[in-house]
Amino acid sequence: MTHSRASRAALLTALVAAGALTLSACGDGGTSGGGGDTNFVTGTGGVETVPKGERRSPEKLAGETLHGEQLDVADLKGKVVVLNLWGSWCGPCRAEARHFAAVAEETEAQGVAFVGINTRDPKKQKAINFEKDYGIEYPSLYDPIGKLIVNAFPKGTLNPQAIPTTIVLDREGKIAARSLKALDDKGLRKMIDPVIAEK
Template identity: 50%
Template sequence: MSAMARPRPRVAAAAAATAAAAALALTGCSSSGSSGSGDGQIGFVSAKGSNISKAEVGHRQDAPDLSGSTLEGTPVKLADYRGKVVVLNVWGSWCGPCRAEADDLQRVWEKYKDQGVQFLGINTRDPEITNAVRFEQEKGVTFPSLYDPAGTQLLKFPKGSLNPQSVPTTIVVDREGKLAARAVGGQTDDALESVLQPVLAEQKQ
């Protein structure tokens, strides 16, 4: 095209930027981590040889204002769980590693749900809600999940934070509503507990 080509309208440019951000936040279903944004930042500690990153107390960013409806149509907000340690799991019914980790997530949820812990899934890129509901039924998942087919909730995470890096990603939010840890890729129950237990052991402020 020549210099005579007209510039794109601002709306189109903004839409393109949003689409690019969504593509980055929703890197394809993978059981391995990416060289993501968060790990090299001040206050972040990555476990060597793993896909786990942690932020120490005093260096944590606020979790985003996640809200919407669950797969069952019930309104839910992350803020409703303030005072509890929240485990956020980003998943899709189309994702093999998500299916593999579902049993482990359910076991950890059942073990800790009476100890001040709340699990909350974020179902993404499932255009048909029935697929996500079927996934929960087949896997016996009992914790709620936000239905987020377009990835709108995931785009709320602060840039450079312990934000989702792929599907699946599991994020631990501390009692103060701050992003404390992130595990990228499918998790076993032992690995998930190793991330959850230190945050749960922290004293309430």
């Protein structure tokens, strides 16, 4: 009986770990994990948004950055936060990286903070080289197996489901918008400018 429980526990643990890795690598889109009862609105360009009064905050989104510093996204409350899920091995991530670096610099004075979430890079150095190559100066949380991502975004929210994914948090730290594809500077501004303009 004890052996059977241990086997079931091991199987459950394996299934949870497998679920953490189901983010489709370099995908172009999909639906959220929330089912049909959500109030997400899909706009042009595949950006999904949530009306202001119906937004939810991610769970704890904190950890070590690629450069070994501690970062807690909750400390950025009061700013519009752009979260970008990326990997150095991902072609669409490379395509959007320079746009993100430029828009991060352009919008800093407007109270916007960018935070990367690097995933599936087993060695930090490749990810650090990626940041250097593309001029990315904002911090990236290091999440090599996707544990942080799975734990931070509850079911029924605009959670990451592809790499790259971009999620915008409003000034209250709530999930306002999500894109499941690579973005250029215009697409990124179209996604974040309405959140910047909110009062």
